[in-house]
Amino acid sequence: MLRVDDARARILAALTALPPRPVALTEAVGAVLAESLRAPEALPPFDNSAVDGYAVRVGCVRGASAAAPVTLRVVGEVPAGRLAEGLVLAPGTAVRVMTGAPVPPGAEAVVMREDTDERGEAVGVREPAEAGENIRRAGEDVRVGDEVLGAGAVLKPSAVALLAALGVGRVAVHRRPRVALVATGDELVWPDERPSPGQIRASSALALEALVRAAGGEPAQLGIVRDDRAALEAALTRAAEADLILTTGGVSVGDHDLVRQVLEAQGAIAFWRIDMQPGKPLAFGHWAHTPLIGLPGNPVSSLVGFELFARPAIRRLAGHTDLIRPPMQARLAADHEKRAPRRQFLRATVRWSETGLQATLSARQGSHQLTGLAEGNALVVLPEGPGQWAAGDAVEVMLLEELEAYGRRDPDAE
Ligand code: AMP
Ligand code: MG
DSSP states (O other): OBOHHHHHHHHHHTOOOOOEEEEEGGGOTTOBBOSOEEOSSOBSSSOEESSSEEEEOGGGGTTOOSSSOEEEEEEEEEOTTSOOTTOOOOTTEEEEEOTTOBOOTTOOEEEEGGGEEEETTEEEEOSOOOTTTTEEOTTSSBOTTOEEEOTTOBOOHHHHHHHHHTTOOEEEEEOOOEEEEEEEOTTEEOTTSOOOTTOEEOHHHHHHHHHHHHTTOEEEEEEEEOSOHHHHHHHHHHHTTSSEEEEESOOSSSTTOHHHHHHHHHSEEEEEEBSEESOOEEEEEEETTEEEEEEOSSHHHHHHHIIIIIHHHHHHHTTOSOOSOOOEEEEESSOEEEOOSSEEEEEEEEEEETTEEEEEEOSOOOTTOHHHHHHOSEEEEEOSSOEEEOTTOEEEEEEOSOOOOTTOOOGGGO
16 A cells, blocks of 8 residues: 555645736736746835934934924925925925925935924924934845746735735736546545435535645536446546546445446556555546546545545646645644554644643544534544544644644734
């Protein structure tokens, strides 16, 4: 049986980033840049004031203090968005400027409004100023021609802000992977249908759709396919138009486990069993040259399998280079004994605490028991072979969600 890391490595080795295409910046959020971008402009674009105050010559306010303020004549005012047209700072004068306003020629510093006494036509300055004080220089953030983002950069909101500031409206990003979802099983009905006796709802279908989207893919729901060879082959052929096919069910050793059988007969199958729990029956192969991950049928197994194999696969197709959630450490909240030989991914809740992360295992760990996964936010990863852990022992955890500081008091609220 394949180890988890080897299985993932084999899947990832079979995939490459999808070709780039130009998109509007507004559609690029979350995508991966396929080109290196150089700054067409400088940031800030012009020298401007960092505060509301008075633009001055440094020599005019040398030695100024509260006891001996320097009085300057106010010769004009520049709000943000205007030019200091015609204003030149002659000795003995000041120009009133707002935050973001271009500083007038001749100005060497801006004195904060708080350090002045405003008297209409004149201003009393109570502090000396150093050259350049409170002036944001053109190009001090980005110079024209600087590489601002490299190929492979993720267009997170702050990166979008940077490009927006530079006036970059279109970027070449790796295409969003289209992921076809196929649920298999005679016993399944769609989640909004009423099951007949012996039937169940295809619970993982909608979850996988959401997970695909969260991973940066574009899901295409192809519905439920009966355990029938011809129907399955037809569905897979439709699904092969996508960049990746995800099936659920039918990859084990049952007589009706047709996904594995049709892949073996007419597609290509690289492996179908992994040394892990839950989710041992998990296949990787191709159907008509489209990569296919055959997730297990049990809903917890399929969602765990998605996290371990499909999410990194989608990220690789989307051009990401960081593919897996980083392993982290947490302390177990209670003693735990592991008897199973396979590597385990136990459903857990990880909480932030002053002393570090703490992991509480869910009470229900069956691969059919969705509550353990739904109530938690993490998987505790226990290595192959039996083992004993005491409360407080460190274990590897895989966070599936962003961790808020649960229970941490907001210092501002007191
Ligand atoms: P299979 O691998 O096809 O034998 O399925 C294993 C178990 O998972 C069986 O109990 C199936 O009824 C169940 N199952 C299969 N597909 C789904 C699904 N999409 N949602 C929920 N349960 C499923
Ligand atoms: Mg089945």
